[in-house]
Amino acid sequence: MSTAEASVMAAPRERRRIQLGRFVLPVYTWLVILYTVIPIVLMIVYSFNQAPSGRLTFQWLGFTTQWYQQVFAIPDLTNSLVNSLIVAASSSVISAIIGTPLALALARYRYRGKNLTDGVIFTNIAAPSVVVGASLLSLFISLNVNRGLATIIIAHVTFNIAFVTIVVRARVVGLDRSIERAAYDLGASPWVAFQKVLLPLIMPGILAGMLLAFAMSIDDFIITSFVAGQTLTFPLWVYGAVKVGIPPQVFVMGTLIFLAGVVLALINVFLQRRSA
Amino acid sequence: MRVSYAVREEELQETSTPADVSLRNVVKMFGDTVAVDDITLEIPRGEFFSLLGPSGCGKTTTLGMIGGFETPTSGTILLGDTDVSRVPAYKRDVNTVFQSYALFPHLDIFGNIAFGLRRKRMAKDDIARRVAEALRLVDLPGYERRKVAELSGGQQQRIALARALVNEPRVLLLDEPLGALDLKLRKQMQTELKRIQQDVGITFLYVTHDQEEAMAMSDRLAVMNAGKVEQCGSPREVYEHPATRFVASFLGASNLIDGRVASGAGAALAEVVLSGGERVRVPGERIAQGQSEVSVGIRPEKLHLDPVEEPAREGHNAITGQVTFGTYLGVSNQYVVRGPGDTDLVVYVQNLGLRAPGIGDTVRLSWLPEHTFVV
Numbered sequence: 021m022s023t024a025e026a027s028v029m030a031a032p033r034e035r036r037r038i039q040l041g042r043f044v045l046p047v048y049t050w051l052v053i054l055y056t057v058i059p060i061v062l063m064i065v066y067s068f069n070q071a072p073s074g075r076l077t078f079q080w081l082g083f084t085t086q087w088y089q090q091v092f093a094i095p096d097l098t099n100s101l102v103n104s105l106i107v108a109a110s111s112s113v114i115s116a117i118i119g120t121p122l123a124l125a126l127a128r129y130r131y132r133g134k135n136l137t138d139g140v141i142f143t144n145i146a147a148p149s150v151v152v153g154a155s156l157l158s159l160f161i162s163l164n165v166n167r168g169l170a171t172i173i174i175a176h177v178t179f180n181i182a183f184v185t186i187v188v189r190a191r192v193v194g195l196d197r198s199i200e201r202a203a204y205d206l207g208a209s210p211w212v213a214f215q216k217v218l219l220p221l222i223m224p225g226i227l228a229g230m231l232l233a234f235a236m237s238i239d240d241f242i243i244t245s246f247v248a249g250q251t252l253t254f255p256l257w258v259y260g261a262v263k264v265g266i267p268p269q270v271f272v273m274g275t276l277i278f279l280a281g282v283v284l285a286l287i288n289v290f291l292q293r294r295s296a
Numbered sequence: 297m298r299v300s301y302a303v304r305e306e307e308l309q310e311t312s313t314p315a316d317v318s319l320r321n322v323v324k325m326f327g328d329t330v331a332v333d334d335i336t337l338e339i340p341r342g343e344f345f346s347l348l349g350p351s352g353c354g355k356t357t358t359l360g361m362i363g364g365f366e367t368p369t370s371g372t373i374l375l376g377d378t379d380v381s382r383v384p385a386y387k388r389d390v391n392t393v394f395q396s397y398a399l400f401p402h403l404d405i406f407g408n409i410a411f412g413l414r415r416k417r418m419a420k421d422d423i424a425r426r427v428a429e430a431l432r433l434v435d436l437p438g439y440e441r442r443k444v445a446e447l448s449g450g451q452q453q454r455i456a457l458a459r460a461l462v463n464e465p466r467v468l469l470l471d472e473p474l475g476a477l478d479l480k481l482r483k484q485m486q487t488e489l490k491r492i493q494q495d496v497g498i499t500f501l502y503v504t505h506d507q508e509e510a511m512a513m514s515d516r517l518a519v520m521n522a523g524k525v526e527q528c529g530s531p532r533e534v535y536e537h538p539a540t541r542f543v544a545s546f547l548g549a550s551n552l553i554d555g556r557v558a559s560g561a562g563a564a565l566a567e568v569v570l571s572g573g574e575r576v577r578v579p580g581e582r583i584a585q586g587q588s589e590v591s592v593g594i595r596p597e598k599l600h601l602d603p604v605e606e607p608a609r610e611g612h613n614a615i616t617g618q619v620t621f622g623t624y625l626g627v628s629n630q631y632v633v634r635g636p637g638d639t640d641l642v643v644y645v646q647n648l649g650l651r652a653p654g655i656g657d658t659v660r661l662s663w664l665p666e667h668t669f670v671v
Contacts, residue, residue, distance in 0.1 A: 198398035201365055204385040205392045206463065207415035213386075216411075220402045 060278060067271035075265035087268040091276075094269055100257035101273055103169060104238050107253060111176035112184075112233035116226050118177070119184030123225075124218075126185070127192035144182040152179065153246030160247060167249025175247045176237045183236060184229035191225025224291040231284050238277065314376060316341045316467050316499040317362060322371035324357050331357045333523035334371070339467075339501060339516075344493050346502040346510040349520035350546070355503045356471060358520075362501065363469050364388045375466055386415075391460035392469040395476070397452045399444045405431075405455055406440035412463040430458040433492060450481045457489075461496060470502045474509065486512050507547045511535065519543045535595075537582070541671045544593050551599070551641040552591040552671070553615075557583055565665055568592055572636020576613040577665040590670050596642040598667040601631060601653065602660045612662035617641065619657045633661060 067088070070081040092098045126137060156175050160167060199221070203213035241255040248256060254277075258270050315338040324332040332354040339345045347355040360366040362373060364385030373381045380388050391412065399408050409427045418426075431437050434454035439447075447455065453473060460468055470489075474482045490513050493500045504510050510517045511531040518528040519542070527539040538544035544552065553570050560566035566580035568590060578592060600609060608614050620640070621632035629652060631643045641661065645652075653659055 196396050196398060198394040198396050199400065201363075201385070202392070202394060202398035202400070202459075203411070204365070205363060205390075206412035206459070207386050208411070209386050212415065217400055217402075221400075 063271050063278075064275045067268060067275045069268070071268045073265075074267055076268055076271065087272045091269050091272045094267055096252070097254075097257055097261075097267065097269055097273070100252040101254045103172075103251060104254040106169065107172050107176055107244075108234045108237035111173050111180050111237050112230040114173070114177045115180035115184045115233050116188075116230045119181045119229065120188050120222070120226055122181070123185045123188035123192055124222075127189045128197075141182045141185055144179060145186075149240075149242035153243040156243065157246040167247055168251045171247045171249065172244055172251065172253065175243050176240065179240075179243065180233035180236060183232045184226070187229035187232060188222060188225045191222045191228075195221055227291055228288050231288050235281060235284070314341070315339060315374070316343075316376060317501065318372075318374040319358070319362075320372040320374070322358070322361065322373060323369045324354070324361060324366060325369045330523050332361070332368075335523075335525055337518060337525065337528065339499060341499055342497050344490065344500045344502065344513055344515045346504060346514040346517040347520055348504055348507060348510040348517050348546075350505055353520040354523040355505075355520050359392075359469050359471055359501065359503045362467070363390055363392045389466040390469055391463050391465040392471065393453075393456045393460050393473045395472045397456040397473075397476075399452055399455060399459070401444050403444075404440070405436075405442045405444070405447075408444065408455060409459045409462050411459065416463075426462055427458075430462040433461065433495065434458045435488075449476055450485065453477065453485065457492070461492070461498065464496075465498065467499045467501055470500060472504055473502075474504075474506075482509070489513060511547070519546060521546070536667075537669050538593065538671060541591065544669065544671055549596050549642055550593050551596060551635075551639070552593045553636055553639050553641075555590055555592050557588050557590055568670070570615065570636045571639070572615065574615045574636055576615070576668065578668040578670050579666060582668075582670040593669045593671055594641075594663050594667060596630070596644045598663050599641070599643045600662045601633070601643050601645050602662065603653070604658050604660050606660070608660065609662045612664055613668065614660050614662040616658060616660050619653050619655055619659055622652065622655060633659060635661065 066076060066078065068083050068085065069077070070084045070086070071077060072081070122137070125131070126134060153175070156171075156178070157167075160171055165171060195218075200213060200218060203217040204210070208216060239255060240253075241259065244253050245256060245259075252260070254273065258266065261267065261270065317337070317339040319335050319337040322332055322335045323330070335354075335358060347358060349355045357366060361368050364380070364383060364387075368381055371381070372379055375389060400411065403411070406427055409430055410423050413423045413426060427440060428437070431439055434457055436451060436454055436458070439451075439455070444452065444455070453476075456473070473489075474485050477485060486509060489500075493513075502510070502513065514531055516528065516530050517534060519526045519534060521542045527534050527543045534543060535547050538547060538550070541552065544550040555568040555570040555576070558567040558569050558575065560580050563580040565577045566583050568576055568578055570576060570592065576592060583590060600612070602609070604616055615635050617633040617635035619631055620634050623630045626647065628647050629645045631645065631653070633641045633643055635641045643661065
């Protein structure tokens with residue numbers, strides 16, 4: 021009797037769930053997608069807008085690819101973009117070099133201070149950028165270090181290490197331990213085993229970590245603004261330009277960076293898939 | 297003349313086939329837990345030797361210490377005459393077939409099998425030749441350029457075997473290599489492994505929890521429990537004359553009846569009084585001097601099950617009991633008989649189409665004294 025009762029009870033609930041799935045959820049999903057995508061779509065659309073004054077307006081004046089042809093026409097802006105790319109590339113490479121051994125240690129060994137390291141990584145990600153930026157600035161000042169590209173890179177490495185470590189660690193943990201043992205077993209010294217077996221196998225993880233680090237770095241504003249000194253990165257330049265009006269090239273670069281990001285994200289998905 | 301010849305041969309054996317692997321008082325502790333508790337073993341060259349035991353008995357840890365992945369807490373491990381107890385895995389002349397195969401997914405089959413040879417800086421032509429040979433040995437010729445992911449579990453298993461054997465190690469370690477295969481493939485691989493071992497003549501040290509597998513392939517086996525070797529011997533010895541209660545129950549089914557030694561410890565035949573008062577004869581060598589409380593064991597297939605009305609079998613031990621349970625298994629019938637001291641005894645009767653006893657029937661169970669073991 022109780023089972024019959026249960027199945028009677030289940031039927032309307034099942035129907036309600038189907039209706040929810042058919043209408044409410046898709047609508048909700050599309051609203052969320054619109055909410056997140058509209059600013060980006062606006063940026064892309066207005067990067068093709070005519071702007072006689074050389075400043076962005078949100079009045080549609082006609083289609084042009086002029087700004088794409090003159091994307092590097094403003095030397096300061098171009099310079100700031102180059103700075104951003106240098107910072108993002110070098111900080112993600114340096115973080116990968118520091119973060120990969122850390123990830124291996126955390127995934128494979130138990131040692132004193134391991135929990136502490138875990139905690140530091142977590143804190144690193146959770147800490148507000150204002151705190152990180154302010155404390156780094158006071159550190160640089162107290163050490164009497166001139167602020168510039170180098171300090172920006174140092175600052176970005178500090179927060180990127182955590183991201184690389186977490187991504188690479190997940191990869192190492194998912195790796196069958198006996199694969200490393202098999203390498204030793206077949207006569208590979210620890211260094212050779214690392215080079216020939218471990219490194220190729222965790223490479224997708226390292227690349228994914230570096231992509232994430234690159235993405236975190238290229239759009240960082242808060243921490244960078246504390247430690248940049250007179251040097252301008254792309255976000256800093258754009259923020260400075262807001263007061264006097266943004267040149268359309270900013271939207272063009274934004275669109276290009278966004279497209280590059282999408283491509284990198286797709287590559288990342290592909291790497292993860294292939295290796296899984 | 298004959299005697300002296302035999303002695304010479306024994307000497308010869310001593311020098312020409314020394315133990316390939318020797319464990320001497322090996323202990324492995326993990327914190328306060330004893331994983332391997334004072335194991336001493338000698339495995340002669342060319343033997344197929346199995347470590348058999350339930351999970352957690354220390355067999356895999358033992359294998360790991362021989363392979364160089366674990367360091368013994370105390371004791372010595374010898375490969376031939378060399379103490380390797382503290383030699384790292386990559387400097388040991390042993391190779392392992394891992395339970396998970398542990399093939400390198402980023403290399404093709406050739407790259408996998410050649411991995412060990414490349415570490416030895418062997419010439420390219422020789423590597424190619426030996427990889428091809430190894431693939432022939434495991435019956436997958438021409439698979440050099442295949443990818444690991446393209447192969448079935450059984451094929452990966454063979455590649456793992458080829459990758460280890462191609463290095464011609466002194467000892468091949470196999471860690472439950474057939475565990476992941478389905479039953480049919482497993483049976484097939486058992487025969488295959490045995491054939492390959494005989495072909496290459498390399499000492500195989502095989503770890504398994506599957507007693508049938510160990511029995512089918514091994515020249516000798518060691519039954520392990522709780523970090524100790526309970527018994528070591530040929531499959532026949534260990535099955536027919538289990539030394540301990542654990543061995544008796546782990547290797548196949550056993551009937552154990554408690555009793556007291558009446559006479560003849562150490563003589564050809566000793567007498568034991570069972571808990572129900574019956575007197576049975578057992579091989580006297582199985583009873584230590586001064587031992588009095590014992591368990592008498594008989595394998596279910598060694599028991600004859602007859603109606604009590606029939607005359608007793610000549611020279612057999614006999615007890616009576618009541619059939620409490622019967623199961624038809626096709627090839628045989630399995631009965632449970634309540635015997636002396638309310639012990640439930642299991643009997644396998646081959647299905648010859650004879651009249652089967654019914655539940656509640658009183659029956660006589662008889663068996664030969666030499667089929668009895670004492671633990």
